[in-house]
Amino acid sequence: MEKSMGYRGALRRGWTTGSCAAAAAQAAAALLLTGRAPEAIRLQTPAGVVFTLPVEQSALRDGTAVCAVRKDAGDDPDVTNGIRIFAHVQKTMRGVTIEGGAGVGRVTKPGLSVPVGQAAINPGPRAQIEAAVRQAAGQAGYTGGFHIIIAAENGAEVAGQTYNRHLGVMGGISILGTSGVVEPMSEKALTDTIRLELDSVYAQGERTLLLCPGNYGADFAGDALGLDLERAVKCSNFVGEALDHAAFRGFERILLAGHAGKLVKIAAGVMNTHSAAADGRQEIFAAHAALCGAAQDTLEALMQAVSVDAMVEALDAAGLRGPVCARIGAEMEKRLARRLNGRAQIEFVMFTNRYGVLAQSRGAAALCSELRKMR
Template identity: 40%
Template structure:
């Protein structure tokens, strides 16, 4: 067991959280069962597959249909204890034979999206079945063909019941994946409360913005900050990155894939964490440092009484309000410090950065210049 896998296993054992299976693993299981039935007349139930890291989970079938030269199998996705929007979704895969030489051809069924913008790891017009699930399905099709005397030349149509509606709660519309969900997964396993899916969406958002020729993108901590940067700069949706708490993920990816200008916009308290050097802004992994805010307030002209009030404030926003009442520009000081931290992470990449801090109503309470 690798160090990474050992750490993950230890984490899950410690928390008691149950892992689950990706849509890609479910689609692979369904495709395997469907092609087996197409060649043999019988659906294996449960159907066992091999994941990229060697695990061999078994999946119960929820759908079995065999008629008119086509076999369809369905698997209900179990995301374990992760709050995944696709938990409980029915992944359906239909398989029909193609003439020799066609290989494995993928189609989007109902509820699976189609790529409409460049910059993703799939060509425009392709069904949103990501590269690793495609490879997994292809490998299992080949194994079934070898076991049952097939050619392995098939059309694989992947769908997800109610996928178009579920996709409205994902990044897909913003990334130009229209009509439904993406079939995802690089390991086949869903790790509860994993950051990987969100960070991967951030990266794909940068890729799509660059491919569309955008020179200015914004990393935003939420919908309020998104509205602010749209009002400030008129940025289109394709240029907005739903950064959430993962400021470091945005900065590190933009460092490797530079865009001319990056605006970071978010709540004052969250961006005070970035200003203090934290790249993960989640409340469970970093805290607002009121002593640090007090030091900034002193730099902005606060006397010792105000600095002490800031240090003792219940919240970052309360510290900000105290400074606003005395004319100390704590919001601007946080924005400048956050910008400077962002530039240090970018390590000289050709990216100009500015930072905007907002309160809960979306009012701008601090900003930096572009540097």
């Protein structure tokens, strides 16, 4: 059963590179321990969605088992669609170690969720991989450990079509996926689906809307704000179109909760937050920091930062986080109010997982409190 929120449309979901790595590792561990590779792995993702992932190219040689799982991005136009993710698994005395092999990038700049020098395998996929091999060990009655190397077919070439180099991830792709599920991102189909979901929620009698760009926003709204995700609609990068349709449909109040990596772009009037459409996160932080009197070295650090967390770290070093985030929040409030033009009350909460709430509108706390009472 699915426990995370998703679209109520007919677009086909896929599985992330993190889910591929977990399934490949589980299959390789089973091959290593039993001498037989499964034809497919039934994998429950962190989002609660269950996929059956076919296993390819199984081999056992000199104490190393290798299996591959092919990325299927569903109806999402993902550049990694179709590539195979390989897991090379060996026995160890205890514990589980995970490294990156050919085609998996390595982090060279601070500010990402993986430390500098390590393979670009995010914490969520690492947890998925470890849980998967422990499941195989439990089924085989094995109590030792594993050493796992994750590799990606043509990863270095595919990475050239991503933003990895800009983020400081060199030599290959990143193994990603907080939820384990790829949500479909076909623009026309997705915006149509968002409208249908807004219509559905409105038809159920709701007049106060919880709007989240993605899984990070949904998780924060549920875990940190205590809000009911059954009431929420996910708008992906299409913040402006979702707000327009919500106001057209007749929602009276809207709470937008999202990660600063997307929402901070609203301070520059950007309402399609996909990085391919517009970025400007560094420029927004640097501009407001300059207006707060930041020194040249702080502005340089902001422009070189690869994530919002790294930008906040630079602001903390200068003692400017509070005033800069307050300025950005005030500008976001103006931009959102201008977009809705009185058609609905709009509040927002902007956060990062590391630092929590960075900015929120003046009425956000009160609206959150009301929404909690509606659970």
